[in-house]
Amino acid sequence: MLVLTRKLGESIAIDDHIKIVVVQIKGKQVRLGIKAPKETKIHREEVYLAIQEQNKEAVSATPDTMKDMSKAIKG
């Protein structure tokens, strides 16, 4: 992994079109500004972890749950 040191207001350029700026440093928090083409998908890593968890929960359903579901819909 490439590690770079940056000061407040300084940036990192990725390829020609992506720029990441250190906008604010406050205690243990860093605020980053990201300038990128609208094509670029940018997510907090937690989003991916949350989706993984949600997928694992989804797989636990069984056709028995579906029988309950048929009942709930008719009822």
Add this chain to the structure above:
Amino acid sequence: MKIKTTRFEELEVSPEEIIAFPDGILGFTDLKRYCLVDPADETLILWMQSLDEPGVAFPVLEPRIFKSDYIVKLSAQELKLLCLENINQSIVFTILTIPRDVTQMTANLKAPIVINLRDQVGRQVVLQENEFTLKHLMFKELKTHLTTIAATAKTRSETERKATSLPINLRSMVPSSQVKTL
């Protein structure tokens, strides 16, 4: 080919029913082949069954059924990964989480499944929109939709209904109009 499943016993799957997921599903990245199974239970919910892991099947539902204004916007990179030259040959599904109390079921709008029906390639895409949640409550909308269908299909006799769970031929599916480009 014959595949083993924990929910539908043994299924006979034909080549045109197999969907390749080159990157797997988030949290299940080792599983690269699925098929859609119609459980014949009239709930409109299908199951995306892994061909390689009998216990892995996701309940999925087309979002048009419960959220007509939902749009999935794909990036150029996602179109490429899905081999999608024509957006109109794709279908979108949301993965459902169905708890014990089924009225609390939710759909994942943040990360839907898009399938290229012609090339039989699928991908779970993560959408940028912050308003899309992982747990969108939708039981009420599904129930309304099913009640409407039931009212118009009353003439169909009981014997006409198929009773066994079968894999779905992708060529027979109607493409979704909810997939767009960014």
